[in-house]
Amino acid sequence: MKNAYESLLGGKQGAIGLLVLATLILVVFPLLLDTFRLNMVGKYLTYAFVAVGLVLCWGYGGILSLGQGIFFGVGGYCMAMFLKLEASDPESTKIQSTPGIPDFMDWNQITELPLMWQPFHSFSFALLAVIAVPTLLALIIGVAMFKRRVGDVYFSIVTQAIAAILTILIIGQQGLTGGVNGITDLKTLLGWDIRPDSSKIILYFVNAFLLLGCVLLGRFILTSKLGRLLMAMRDKEERVRFSGYDVASFKIFVFCVAAAFSAIGGAMFALQVGFMSPSFVGIVPSIEMVIFAAVGGRMSLLGAVYGTLLVSFGKTYFSESFPELWLYLMGGLFIVVVMYFPNGIAGLWESHGRKWLSRFALGNKLFGVPPVKARVLVAKPMEKPATRELETTP
Amino acid sequence: MNSPAGFQAAKPVLAIEGLTVSFDGFKAVNDLNLYVDRNEVHVVIGPNGAGKTTVLDLICGKTKSTAGSIEFDGRELTKMREYDIVRAGVGRKFQNPSIYENLTVFENLEMSYPAGRKVFGALFFQRSSAVIARVEEVAGEIFLSDFLDKQADLLSHGQKQWLEIGMLLMQDPALLMLDEPVAGMSVSERVQTAELLKRISQGRSVLVIEHDMEFVKSIAHRVTVLHQGKVLAEGSMEAVQSNPKVIEVYLGH
Numbered sequence: 168m169k170n171a172y173e174s175l176l177g178g179k180q181g182a183i184g185l186l187v188l189a190t191l192i193l194v195v196f197p198l199l200l201d202t203f204r205l206n207m208v209g210k211y212l213t214y215a216f217v218a219v220g221l222v223l224c225w226g227y228g229g230i231l232s233l234g235q236g237i238f239f240g241v242g243g244y245c246m247a248m249f250l251k252l253e254a255s256d257p258e259s260t261k262i263q264s265t266p267g268i269p270d271f272m273d274w275n276q277i278t279e280l281p282l283m284w285q286p287f288h289s290f291s292f293a294l295l296a297v298i299a300v301p302t303l304l305a306l307i308i309g310v311a312m313f314k315r316r317v318g319d320v321y322f323s324i325v326t327q328a329i330a331a332i333l334t335i336l337i338i339g340q341q342g343l344t345g346g347v348n349g350i351t352d353l354k355t356l357l358g359w360d361i362r363p364d365s366s367k368i369i370l371y372f373v374n375a376f377l378l379l380g381c382v383l384l385g386r387f388i389l390t391s392k393l394g395r396l397l398m399a400m401r402d403k404e405e406r407v408r409f410s411g412y413d414v415a416s417f418k419i420f421v422f423c424v425a426a427a428f429s430a431i432g433g434a435m436f437a438l439q440v441g442f443m444s445p446s447f448v449g450i451v452p453s454i455e456m457v458i459f460a461a462v463g464g465r466m467s468l469l470g471a472v473y474g475t476l477l478v479s480f481g482k483t484y485f486s487e488s489f490p491e492l493w494l495y496l497m498g499g500l501f502i503v504v505v506m507y508f509p510n511g512i513a514g515l516w517e518s519h520g521r522k523w524l525s526r527f528a529l530g531n532k533l534f535g536v537p538p539v540k541a542r543v544l545v546a547k548p549m550e551k552p553a554t555r556e557l558e559t560t561p
Numbered sequence: 562m563n564s565p566a567g568f569q570a571a572k573p574v575l576a577i578e579g580l581t582v583s584f585d586g587f588k589a590v591n592d593l594n595l596y597v598d599r600n601e602v603h604v605v606i607g608p609n610g611a612g613k614t615t616v617l618d619l620i621c622g623k624t625k626s627t628a629g630s631i632e633f634d635g636r637e638l639t640k641m642r643e644y645d646i647v648r649a650g651v652g653r654k655f656q657n658p659s660i661y662e663n664l665t666v667f668e669n670l671e672m673s674y675p676a677g678r679k680v681f682g683a684l685f686f687q688r689s690s691a692v693i694a695r696v697e698e699v700a701g702e703i704f705l706s707d708f709l710d711k712q713a714d715l716l717s718h719g720q721k722q723w724l725e726i727g728m729l730l731m732q733d734p735a736l737l738m739l740d741e742p743v744a745g746m747s748v749s750e751r752v753q754t755a756e757l758l759k760r761i762s763q764g765r766s767v768l769v770i771e772h773d774m775e776f777v778k779s780i781a782h783r784v785t786v787l788h789q790g791k792v793l794a795e796g797s798m799e800a801v802q803s804n805p806k807v808i809e810v811y812l813g814h
Contacts, residue, residue, distance in 0.1 A: 414644075
């Protein structure tokens with residue numbers, strides 16, 4: 168029991184942090200926000216899945232993927248395909264020249280449901296596909312890259328290229344994918360209407376619990392030996408390799424986990440927002456998601472969630488008021504964070520916020536450090552390595 | 562493990578034969594033959610650019626050879642993957658202390674404990690009492706018992722060198738390769754390191770690259786002088802030091 172407490176919650180400190188986040192998204196937001204705003208927060212939180220995945224693979228594993236939109240998108244499309252088929256029953260599509268197939272297929276003179284759509288009639292298949300297809304894709308990319316020791320910036324560029332390719336593919340295959348409009352007009356999930364406010368609230372909570380689940384799973388990975396290995400690999404890859412580890416397999420694993428998290432986010436996006444389109448697959452959304460993680464703190468699972476919420480709120484607010492300025496603002500924000508706050512909001516909290524808070528707490532008792540032998544030794548994300556990394560980058 | 566009495570006649574634990582590696586036509590190691598016996602401390606010396614570090618790179622699989630063979634304990638290493646070479650029992654220390662600076666001394670040593678080396682093994686790895694006992698035992702050997710909870714980047718340079726040696730000891734390798742283990746160490750640290758090497762070479766072979774002749778003298782059973790990727794001389798330290806070819810290479814340049 169003690170072990171589960173340590174590895175899932177990260178001891179007292181971690182438990183408090185998780186509790187605060189859980190209270191915020193499970194209690195505070197639902198109480199304060201109307202359904203429209205709550206649904207918007209729900210949408211932001213689907214991006215947080217990606218950011219949490221990026222903390223694992225970028226922050227700890229040192230693998231900067233600029234193509235997480237691929238997995239978010241594929242997960243979302245898998246869910247959207249199921250929902251679209253359900254919305255396209257012969258009754259409601261009887262005005263089409265071929266009833267019973269999605270409307271965009273009919274517009275593209277397709278007269279029969281394509282083979283790759285067939286299994287998406289089954290909900291259990293769709294659920295499986297949401298996780299399995301993106302994970303498998305990540306596995307293929309990971310094996311192809313990491314086994315050949317493609318890393319660092321080359322890996323980032325390749326992921327970005329794949330994101331671009333996938334977008335082009337989706338847009339080009341209009342009859343199969345709905346093209347640039349994506350898959351729209353999603354209505355019901357197993358007969359349950361996902362559009363009314365009551366459903367949106369339920370979906371918000373499902374999404375929130377799934378996100379907290381992913382954070383817990385992330386905690387478990389990071390507090391295990393595998394988490395320490397990831398950090399060790401990031402800083403001294405050769406030493407890990409020559410200590411008898413197959414470095415590539417660990418990178419592939421963490422990249423697949425990040426992909427699976429992103430895919431869950433994508434599927435929840437399709438459910439909550441009611442459509443999926445290539446604009447959530449490509450380079451720009453992928454980079455946005457990296458910015459979420461960077462601003463929140465790439466070494467902090469919880470920080471990534473806050474970063475996502477904050478930047479997304481900012482985006483909604485600023486892009487309404489100054490649509491042209493927003494991209495520059497976000498670029499600037501990214502540069503400032505990377506240069507001056509490499510550990511983002513979470514780093515600032517560690518260095519300033521906690522001190523401030525502990526003045527009000529019971530001295531050092533609440534935030535004290537338990538005896539070392541008994542505790543799971545987890546290296547604290549430190550300010551120093553990140554700054555040093557920046558300095559040495561040519 | 563063969564008895565030390567028979568080691569002269571016994572098969573060497575490491576047999577390098579005809580080893581060649583060429584980088585764009587430059588042969589850093591050229592038709593090299595080198596043997597390391599069981600329980601032997603074998604030191605390789607030579608001027609800069611002689612190919613010493615490249616030899617270690619070739620043995621541990623970091624560099625792939627162009628020709629020749631490296632046989633370790635009856636297994637051919639040249640075709641094996643790095644991590645398989647380590648698992649077969651070859652440990653290698655790098656020239657600059659290569660430790661995980663964000664982790665504590667304990668975690669550094671634990672990381673080299675030969676369990677949980679695969680993805681799911683690492684995910685569910687438990688810090689058992691056997692692991693803790695082993696870490697504490699090795700920490701004692703490398704003079705770091707009192708620093709187990711210290712973050713590794715706060716150690717002195719010499720302590721970092723010891724820590725990396727300790728990380729290798731965790732794996733209990735049959736062949737330990739050390740690239741300049743006393744570089745940057747104080748005199749007293751060198752003496753301690755020499756003692757450490759004598760202790761840990763019990764029951765295993767050690768291949769050392771070193772420049773410090775006093776240190777070499779104090780530890781070496783056999784010395785090989787490398788020059789331009791080839792063996793120039795081999796034998797006891799005294800024999801090698803009085804060899805006119807060696808004097809020429811070291812003093813003539």
